[in-house]
Each structure stands twice: as structure tokens, then as C-alpha cells.
Amino acid sequence: MAETRDDYLKLVDELTEHDRRYYVEANPTISDVEYDKLSKQLVAIEGAHPDWTVDWSPSKRVGHAVISEFKKVTRPVAMLSLDNSYDPGDLKAFYDRVIKGLDGDEAAFSIEPKIDGFGIELTYQRGSLTLAATRGDGRIGEDVTANVRVLKAVPQYLKQKLERPLVVRGEIYMTKSEFAAINAARAEAGEELFKNPRNTAAGSIKQQDPKEVAKRPMHAILYEVVDGEAFASGHLASIAWLGEMGLPISKHNTRAATWDELIACVHSWEDRRDKLDYELDGLVIKVDDFAQRTALGTTAKFPRWAIAFKFPARQVTTALHDIEVNIGRTGTVTPVAILEPVDVSGTTVSRASVHNWDQVARLGLGKGDRVLIQKAGEIIPEILGITEKGPGPAFVPPTNCPACDSVLEREEGRVALMCPNKIGCPAQLLGAIEFFASRHQMNIDGLGEKVVVQLVDAKLVADVADLFTLTELQLLSLERFGKLSAQNLIKAIATAKESATFSRLLAALGISNVGSVLAKPLAQKYGKLSTLREVNAAKTPEEFCAELCEIEGVGEIVAAHVDTFLRDPHVVVVLDKLAARGVDPEEPKLAITTGPLTGKTLVVTGTLTQARADVQKRIEQAGGKVAGSVSKKTHYLVAGADTGKTKLDAAQKNGVTVIDEAELEKLLTGGCP
Numbered sequence: 007m008a009e010t011r012d013d014y015l016k017l018v019d020e021l022t023e024h025d026r027r028y029y030v031e032a033n034p035t036i037s038d039v040e041y042d043k044l045s046k047q048l049v050a051i052e053g054a055h056p057d058w059t060v061d062w063s064p065s066k067r068v069g070h071a072v073i074s075e076f077k078k079v080t081r082p083v084a085m086l087s088l089d090n091s092y093d094p095g096d097l098k099a100f101y102d103r104v105i106k107g108l109d110g111d112e113a114a115f116s117i118e119p120k121i122d123g124f125g126i127e128l129t130y131q132r133g134s135l136t137l138a139a140t141r142g143d144g145r146i147g148e149d150v151t152a153n154v155r156v157l158k159a160v161p162q163y164l165k166q167k168l169e170r171p172l173v174v175r176g177e178i179y180m181t182k183s184e185f186a187a188i189n190a191a192r193a194e195a196g197e198e199l200f201k202n203p204r205n206t207a208a209g210s211i212k213q214q215d216p217k218e219v220a221k222r223p224m225h226a227i228l229y230e231v232v233d234g235e236a237f238a239s240g241h242l243a244s245i246a247w248l249g250e251m252g253l254p255i256s257k258h259n260t261r262a263a264t265w266d267e268l269i270a271c272v273h274s275w276e277d278r279r280d281k282l283d284y285e286l287d288g289l290v291i292k293v294d295d296f297a298q299r300t301a302l303g304t305t306a307k308f309p310r311w312a313i314a315f316k317f318p319a320r321q322v323t324t325a326l327h328d329i330e331v332n333i334g335r336t337g338t339v340t341p342v343a344i345l346e347p348v349d350v351s352g353t354t355v356s357r358a359s360v361h362n363w364d365q366v367a368r369l370g371l372g373k374g375d376r377v378l379i380q381k382a383g384e385i386i387p388e389i390l391g392i393t394e395k396g397p398g399p400a401f402v403p404p405t406n407c408p409a410c411d412s413v414l415e416r417e418e419g420r421v422a423l424m425c426p427n428k429i430g431c432p433a434q435l436l437g438a439i440e441f442f443a444s445r446h447q448m449n450i451d452g453l454g455e456k457v458v459v460q461l462v463d464a465k466l467v468a469d470v471a472d473l474f475t476l477t478e479l480q481l482l483s484l485e486r487f488g489k490l491s492a493q494n495l496i497k498a499i500a501t502a503k504e505s506a507t508f509s510r511l512l513a514a515l516g517i518s519n520v521g522s523v524l525a526k527p528l529a530q531k532y533g534k535l536s537t538l539r540e541v542n543a544a545k546t547p548e549e550f551c552a553e554l555c556e557i558e559g560v561g562e563i564v565a566a567h568v569d570t571f572l573r574d575p576h577v578v579v580v581l582d583k584l585a586a587r588g589v590d591p592e593e594p595k596l597a598i599t600t601g602p603l604t605g606k607t608l609v610v611t612g613t614l615t616q617a618r619a620d621v622q623k624r625i626e627q628a629g630g631k632v633a634g635s636v637s638k639k640t641h642y643l644v645a646g647a648d649t650g651k652t653k654l655d656a657a658q659k660n661g662v663t664v665i666d667e668a669e670l671e672k673l674l675t676g677g678c679p
Contacts, residue, residue, distance in 0.1 A: 180210075377392055
């Protein structure tokens with residue numbers, strides 16, 4: 007509690023600045039929980055000292071004054087905020103206030119997921135979208151119609167032409183997977199990372215160029231009809247009607263007629279939250295009956311008939327103790343932050359990702375800084391920024407590999423630092439063996455991280471070829487290995503050797519840019535690893551790369567990576583050992599499949615609603631070919647969310663048709679996209 011009016015005014019200024027950063031810049035520096043604590047503190051002070059209260063207090067405003075180049079929109083019905091709580095006890099108090107306010111009458115409630123998105127209001131005239139406006143300060147928003155029109159998630163027309171205008175409110179949002187892919191691409195390009203899906207969606211919708219907005223994957227869910235009083239059957243019925251009109255609505259809205267039903271529904275979301283691919287920061291509980299809403303009324307800032315029940319914090323602040331250096335299987339040097347342990351959504355977090363060393367420098371991270379971290383579901387937390395500088399020095403990137411002491415390098419055009427010691431670096435060795443044995447590569451059951459560490463530490467395995475000489479007796483010398491587990495692992499290695507195809511082996515070797523898709527046409531052309539090596543040895547690098555570039559989907563960069571890999575003297579030793587141990591599987595000839603995509607080559611990229619491997623399999627079953635990169639031979643680029651600019655530019659350059667997942671479905675069934 008503030009001791010003086012000056013303390014109160016400082017708190018007003020602090021919250022005003024946080025409002026500006028959240029609503030105007032879409033770039034908050036504190037978590038929602040911390041903001042709510044400050045807001046409650048402000049309200050408590052103003053309750054104790056009403057004579058201190060100033061007209062510009064954040065407690066008297068919704069959002070923040072509109073400051074932008076967009077046209078201003080004044081709405082007749084204010085877009086109010088919601089009172090909120092993190093405590094089931096407060097939720098029960100809200101329920102009791104509603105029943106009391108209705109003189110004891112029964113009330114039904116809607117319980118709706120509260121998407122952590124960007125508030126939007128849409129107006130349809132005679133069934134056509136005529137206006138899209140932001141929340142702004144609640145009464146005055148911004149006209150972003152041109153930007154919303156480019157979003158596929160927002161219909162331009164309703165399924166029916168209505169005589170009266172329809173005004174609806176909802177959220178523009180970005181999925182977690184789409185957001186993660188965007189940040190991964192930005193990290194690779196050395197660009198500043200976005201903080202969270204909500205801010206990214208807000209910043210995207212406020213861009214001045216609709217063409218730029220269209221490049222960002224965004225979705226919408228509508229949750230309120232502004233003139234819903236016309237629906238005598240209630241709020242949930244009005245939302246169902248919006249769905250019938252072709253508008254996007256949540257599939258997870260539920261109804262509760264008693265307190266027991268309401269609190270049971272709230273508790274049911276504790277585990278369901280992470281199963282959705284978009285961020286939820288809580289649930290919105292509303293009185294369903296519009297007449298009862300009118301009777302309950304509103305305060306200056308909140309409706310009395312609704313409340314937001316917030317989930318435990320996803321974003322918190324904590325101290326940064328150190329940065330640990332991790333070496334991946336490809337030699338990438340990744341910084342990992344070591345944090346003062348802190349609880350985030352019921353999980354104790356002590357480590358967080360910083361992506362790359364350019365990001366460490368961009369954030370200005372130093373020892374002892376207080377940092378804002380975010381955790382989304384099961385994803386490793388990441389540092390979003392500094393909230394308070396610490397006394398320690400700034401972190402600097404390492405010059406030598408902590409695992410093998412090799413001098414680190416940075417490849418041209420790449421952000422990441424790299425350890426060049428591909429074979430002798432123990433950290434890369436562990437990662438390479440794990441990758442080789444993983445389910446989507448050689449699929450050696452029982453060969454997980456802990457077992458790989460044991461094998462390497464005991465010097466039983468120095469490379470992937472050594473796996474095929476392991477004996478039951480050697481495994482029995484290791485801790486936690488009994489006769490049965492040793493026999494099972496030896497059997498799994500033998501099974502992998504017998505059942506492997508050349509394409510699986512090729513992908514498992516970890517050649518840069520050669521995954522499961524590109525491995526298939528390479529394997530089809532050469533048949534076996536021994537044949538590929540013979541051709542490589544018989545030709546100059548230029549001749550060999552030119553030959554590879556004739557393969558569908560293989561470009562100059564991939565060809566150069568394959569050539570460099572095969573000529574690396576350290577790799578040659580490993581490949582010779584594989585050959586000596588009889589690991590040289592053949593690639594089965596593809597059965598000729600005919601279908602609606604016969605003769606067509608497709609490239610699949612971006613985030614899809616289905617697993618990419620499943621989509622590629624369906625294309626092949628329909629007679630099509632799947633390539634890894636766009637070329638003149640490509641017929642279609644299937645572009646999911648967050649498709650990179652490189653592939654889109656290549657498609658435009660080569661005259662390749664770009665389609666989305668829905669259009670692919672039409673092709674698969676013999677239709678036109």
C-alpha cells in the first residue's frame with residue numbers, strides 16, 4: 007500500500023506505461039500476473055484514499071488511447087474489459103453476487119476458453135463485412151478493415167443476407183505451432199524474436215501494408231453478438247447461430263446451471279489447456295440470459311454479469327544466473343539460460359532457451375539480470391526480455407567448443423556458431439548416434455540418450471558403425487543392463503540392419519539438408535550407399551554435383567552438402583566401417599501408382615493441420631511425387647502456415663502454383679484447386 011500520494015502517482019504512471027506497451031506497442035515487459043497485482047494495488051489505494059484519485063488513473067480506462075495512422079472508429083457500445091480472478095473463492099463470490107443481484111433467481115452461465123489474442127469487432131451490413139475495428143480504449147478503436155479482409159479466417163460474407171447490421175466481437179490469434187515456426191525462422195535469420203503469439207498477432211494486424219499482414223498465419227474466434235438481446239434463447243444460442251452464418255466460433259463453449267456444474271467445468275480445463283494449439287490465459291464466465299445481463303448492469307469498466315477466471319501464470323520474472331553452452335549433433339552451439347528456479351503453471355523452471363548468441367547480445371543479457379520468461383505447454387521456456395539489469399557482466403559467446411576445444415566458426419549466411427569437429431567432438435557424437443537410432447531414422451528400439459551416453463563413456467562406441475559390432479557380453483558390463491535388456495538391444499540393432507532401406511540409412515547419416523524427403527529420390531537413383539560412393543569417387547566435385555542436380559528436388563546447395571560429406575576423410579572412415587559390417591541396404595523400386603496426381607511433383611512446406619509425413623504419403627498414394635525444394639519441375643507448392651519467403655519466392659520465379667491444404671484436398675480427390 008502506498009504511504010504517500012507521490013507513491014500513488016508513481017504507481018499510476020507505472021501502470022499507464024505498461025498499458026501503453028501492451029495496447030499500443032504490443033510489447034509488454036511484465037507478465038499478466040504482475041500487472042494484475044499492480045492493478046489491484048491501485049484500486050485498493052484509491053478505495054482507501056479517494057481524495058488521491060486522478061482522472062487519468064488506469065482504473066478508469068479500458069485499454070489505452072489510440073495512437074496510430076489508422077482511421078479512428080467510435081463505437082456506440084463500449085468494448086469493456088472483464089474483471090478477473092485467479093482464485094476459485096473469488097469466482098464463488100462472483101457467482102453469489104450474480105444470484106443476489108437477480109434477487110435469488112436461478113441463472114445459467116456460459117463457460118468459454120479465453121484465447122490470449124487481439125480483440126476485434128466486426129460489422130456486417132446485409133451479410134457483407136464492412137468494418138473491422140480494434141479495441142482501442144474501449145470506445146474508440148482503429149479501422150483495420152483492409153488488413154482483416156486478407157485473413158482467410160474471417161469470412162467476407164455471411165451465409166445469409168441480413169436486413170439489419172450484425173456487430174460481433176472476438177479475438178484474432180496465432181497458433182502456438184505457427185508462432186514457434188515463425189520464431190525459428192527469425193532465429194535462423196538472426197532477426198529479433200517475437201515475444202508471444204498475442205503480441206505477434208496484434209503487431210501483424212496493425213501493419214500498414216495488407217500484403218504484409220497476409221504473410222502471417224492468423225485465425226479468429228468470435229464470442230459475442232453486440233445486439234444479442236434479439237436472441238431470447240440466450241448468449242450460447244446466439245454464438246451457435248454465428249456458426250450457422252459461417253463465422254468462426256469456439257467448439258469448446260459449455261453451459262452450467264449451478265455452482266457445482268460451473269466449478270467442475272473450470273477444473274476440467276486444468277489438463278485440457280495444453281491440448282489446444284493456441285494460448286489460453288483463462289476462462290470467461292458469462293450469464294447466458296440477456297435480460298438478466300441487463301438487470302445486473304455494468305460498472306464504468308466491467309460488466310457485472312461476466313468475469314475472467316485466469317489460469318496460473320505462463321510468464322514470470324526470475325534471476326538469470328548463467329548461460330550454459332550446448333553442442334548439438336550438427337555442431338550448432340546453443341546458449342541455454344540457467345535461472346533461479348521459479349514456478350510456472352505448476353512446473354518448476356530452472357532453464358530457458360535463448361536460441362542463439364546474437365539473441366543474447368540483442369537482449370543485452372548479463373549475469374544477475376532479472377528476466378521475463380514464458381512457458382507454453384510442454385515447450386521449453388524462453389527468455390523474452392530483461393525487466394531489471396543485474397550487477398554482473400554481459401555474457402559473451404564462446405570462442406572454443408566446450409566439448410572438444412575446437413575453435414568455433416560461423417558459416418557464411420548463418421547466425422549460429424558451429425563446432426567444425428564433426429567426428430571428434432564428443433557432444434556431436436552423442437547427438438549423431440541418438441539421431442541415427444531414432445524412430446524415424448534406423449529405428450533401433452531401446453537405444454535412447456542414457457544408453458548412448460553409457461556406450462560412449464565406456465568407449466564401446468566411437469561412431470554409428472560401432473553399433474553393429476556390439477555384443478551381449480559388452481552390454482552386460484554396463485550398469486542397469488541385465489541379460490534380457492542386453493539381448494533385446496542386440497536384437498533391435500540386428501532388426502534395424504535387416505529392415506533398413508537405403509533412404510532411411512541416408513537420412514540417418516545426418517547429411518546437412520538431406521532429410522527423409524530428399525533421401526528417397528537420391529536412394530532411387532543410386533540404389534545403395536556403395537553405388538553412391540563409387541560414383542562420387544569416380545567424378546570431380548563439379549561433375550558429381552551436376553549429376554545430383556538432375557534429380558528432382560536436389561539443388562546446388564544440397565548437392566554440395568552431399569559431395570562434401572562423402573569426401574570428408576573422417577566420414578570416409580565411418581562409411582568404410584559400415585560397409586565392412588554389411589550395412590549397405592538396397593532401396594526397393596517404387597511401385598508405379600496412378601491416381602489424380604500422376605505425373606505431378608509437389609513440395610510440402612509450412613505448418614499443416616496434419617503431420618507432414620502423412621500428407622506426403624497421401625500425395626504419393628495419389629500418384630504424385632514429393633520433392634524437397636521448388637524448381638521448374640515442381641507443379642504445386644503446398645504452403646502451410648508460416649511458409650518461408652525463400653520457397654514462396656522460388657515458386658513465383660519458376661511459375662509454380664501455390665496452394666493451401668484445403669486446395670490440396672481437392673487435388674487428392676481429383677478436383678481442381
